[in-house]
Amino acid sequence: MVKDVCKTFHPNTVNEQIALYNVNVRMREGDFITLIGGNGAGKSTLLNCVAGVYGVDRGTILIDNSDVTRLPEHKRAAVLGRVFQDPMMGTAANMGIEENLALAYRRGLRRGLKWGITRRERELYREQLKWLGLGLEDRLNDKVGLLSGGQRQALTLLMATLKKPKLLLLDEHTAALDPKTAQKVLEITERLVKENNLTTLMVTHNMRDAIKHGNRLIMMHEGRIILDIEGEEKKKLTVEGLLRRFGRISGEEFANDRALLS
Amino acid sequence: MLDILMGAISLGLLWAVMTIGVFITYRILNIADLTVEGSIAMGAAIAAQGITMGMSPHAATLLALIGGMTAGLVTGLLHTQLKIPALLSGILTMIALWSINLRIMGKANISLLRMNTVYTQLETLGLDKVYAVIIIGLIVVFALITCLYWFFGTEIGSAIRATGSNPHMVRAQGINTNTTIILGLIISNGLVALSGALIAQSQSYSDVQMGTGSIVIGLASVIIGEVLFGKKNFYGRLISLALGAVTYRIIIALVLKMGMPANDLKLFTAITVAVALSLPVFKQYLLPLRKSYKGVE
Ligand SMILES: Nc1ncnc2c1ncn2[C@@H]1O[C@H](COP(=O)(O)OP(=O)(O)OP(=O)(O)O)[C@@H](O)[C@H]1O
Ligand SMILES: [Mg+2]
Numbered sequence: 042m043v044k045d046v047c048k049t050f051h052p053n054t055v056n057e058q059i060a061l062y063n064v065n066v067r068m069r070e071g072d073f074i075t076l077i078g079g080n081g082a083g084k085s086t087l088l089n090c091v092a093g094v095y096g097v098d099r100g101t102i103l104i105d106n107s108d109v110t111r112l113p114e115h116k117r118a119a120v121l122g123r124v125f126q127d128p129m130m131g132t133a134a135n136m137g138i139e140e141n142l143a144l145a146y147r148r149g150l151r152r153g154l155k156w157g158i159t160r161r162e163r164e165l166y167r168e169q170l171k172w173l174g175l176g177l178e179d180r181l182n183d184k185v186g187l188l189s190g191g192q193r194q195a196l197t198l199l200m201a202t203l204k205k206p207k208l209l210l211l212d213e214h215t216a217a218l219d220p221k222t223a224q225k226v227l228e229i230t231e232r233l234v235k236e237n238n239l240t241t242l243m244v245t246h247n248m249r250d251a252i253k254h255g256n257r258l259i260m261m262h263e264g265r266i267i268l269d270i271e272g273e274e275k276k277k278l279t280v281e282g283l284l285r286r287f288g289r290i291s292g293e294e295f296a297n298d299r300a301l302l303s
Numbered sequence: 304m305l306d307i308l309m310g311a312i313s314l315g316l317l318w319a320v321m322t323i324g325v326f327i328t329y330r331i332l333n334i335a336d337l338t339v340e341g342s343i344a345m346g347a348a349i350a351a352q353g354i355t356m357g358m359s360p361h362a363a364t365l366l367a368l369i370g371g372m373t374a375g376l377v378t379g380l381l382h383t384q385l386k387i388p389a390l391l392s393g394i395l396t397m398i399a400l401w402s403i404n405l406r407i408m409g410k411a412n413i414s415l416l417r418m419n420t421v422y423t424q425l426e427t428l429g430l431d432k433v434y435a436v437i438i439i440g441l442i443v444v445f446a447l448i449t450c451l452y453w454f455f456g457t458e459i460g461s462a463i464r465a466t467g468s469n470p471h472m473v474r475a476q477g478i479n480t481n482t483t484i485i486l487g488l489i490i491s492n493g494l495v496a497l498s499g500a501l502i503a504q505s506q507s508y509s510d511v512q513m514g515t516g517s518i519v520i521g522l523a524s525v526i527i528g529e530v531l532f533g534k535k536n537f538y539g540r541l542i543s544l545a546l547g548a549v550t551y552r553i554i555i556a557l558v559l560k561m562g563m564p565a566n567d568l569k570l571f572t573a574i575t576v577a578v579a580l581s582l583p584v585f586k587q588y589l590l591p592l593r594k595s596y597k598g599v600e
Contacts, residue, residue, distance in 0.1 A: 115474045115479045118474065118478075119477050123475045130469070130472065131472055131475070132469065133464075133465040133472055133473070136461075136465060136468060141472075143461065144461060144462065144472075144476050145476050147458060147477075149477050152459050152462055153459065154458070155457060156456055156457060157456055157457050157458045157460065157461035158461075
């Protein structure tokens with residue numbers, strides 16, 4: 042699978058913001074890319090453009106060699122799995138766990154007047170929830186609104202991968218969690234990606250996580266990609282080394298409030 | 304007294320149909336849809352004019368349902384395609400329907416006295432009209448609740464429910480939220496118009512003014528149903544709506560009986576709804592109070 046993203050994006054506000062400037066990313070099938078960058082670097086914008094939340098001004102987006110640039114968000118969703126920063130975003134709070142999973146299980150399929158959830162699926166969901174190891178398998182009917190942020194993110198991850206996506210987009214999906222829960226959710230992410238051999242693009246604010254996970258690291262700054270490191274070179278990266286390289290390229294201090302804190 | 308009670312129950316059952324429609328937009332889609340004020344009068348107008356022109360009452364009622372669905376479609380298109388805020392889209396359709404309803408009827412009101420209605424068949428069996436209305440009302444309400452319970456359990460129905468809860472998630476799961484919103488509005492306004500058609504036939508006239516304030520009555524019924532009769536599963540919620548609509552009518556009948564002028568009704572309803580909607584706020588203040596009382600004891 043080759044994905045080729047290249048686009049400029051101006052949100053049409055009075056004070057025009059160039060969020061992405063000639064961004065090119067060619068992902069290979071099985072890539073697990075961690076994406077890092079300062080506040081307002083354009084990471085979320087890039088993911089949202091790939092997902093179709095925003096249209097692009099210029100350039101094309103290809104998923105699995107098919108041009109999706111003009112496809113609306115809900116059509117692209119057929120091949121995308123997404124988890125958001127806000128744990129509230131990924132699930133329907135006043136519906137049950139199994140109802141949420143059932144909605145995700147039908148991603149990309151035609152929805153008709155068949156019953157929204159079958160008995161066979163329920164077994165599958167129970168199995169998958171057990172695999173998460175959070176004790177959710179006995180709470181299939183509980184409303185998702187009752188779950189903790191971490192549980193919700195784990196569930197959203199499961200929903201994003203229940204139907205194997207061609208590309209998994211994770212936008213700081215652990216940023217709203219406490220450190221321990223964040224690690225747990227990251228570990229689940231790692232397992233899910235490995236087990237299903239998912240092509241993944243993960244935004245993180247944590248440099249250590251960005252170095253630890255994935256086979257490739259991309260750094261963005263002011264709407265451009267300034268670093269793209271993979272393989273052995275990535276394995277050797279350290280936080281200090283990364284900060285130094287950032288400083289050299291951009292001539293600035295790395296400015297991400299959350300990254301500095303961690 | 305029994306007469307008053309039966310009258311209230313019969314009217315409540317017919318308004319229950321409308322209440323379920325309001326529930327679909329207000330609670331399921333999370334939209335306050337004012338189209339209903341126009342579509343309830345539209346249902347009445349279509350049914351009355353249809354019957355006057357010699358249509359069978361059932362056909363006229365069906366036509367009213369379709370008319371209401373069209374009104375919902377228009378609001379849905381205004382909102383999703385032209386990106387007009389939902390509240391304003393509803394108001395626009397409602398205003399437009401005022402003129403349309405006058406055109407349908409050709410005048411401000413139509414009397415259905417001594418005409419055949421959907422209740423006539425039961426009346427010819429020797430039943431009082433009130434009881435005929437109650438029987439038809441019960442049949443319609445239970446048929447609807449069963450249909451809707453099934454529908455909102457299907458794949459499409461689940462998608463509509465999720466849309467009101469979290470549209471981002473719904474789009475991320477490959478569902479077009481424009482479609483689900485439009486579908487919800489169509490179903491809702493279809494039911495509201497059906498209710499209008501049934502009400503017009505039970506009171507033997509249709510009036511272009513009939514919809515004024517109906518959204519508030521619908522909301523009052525939804526809230527009374529939820530507060531008094533709980534809401535466990537979806538089926539229970541639908542039943543509680545019907546009970547809420549009937550209870551509302553009984554309350555109104557009682558306060559009128561106790562001597563409240565009919566002109567004050569709308570004020571009374573508005574205050575009831577305002578109080579009911581603000582219950583969560585009051586609870587916030589009252590709960591700590593109650594706890595501190597207990598602490599003193
Ligand atoms: N919807 C929007 N309208 C206008 N400007 C936007 C919009 N979304 C993002 N921007 C701007 O685009 C730039 C990139 O924002 P983006 O959210 O992609 O950054 P980010 O890399 O995700 O940052 P963070 O680490 O803070 O999440 C910022 O300057 C932001 O203000
Ligand atoms: Mg971001």
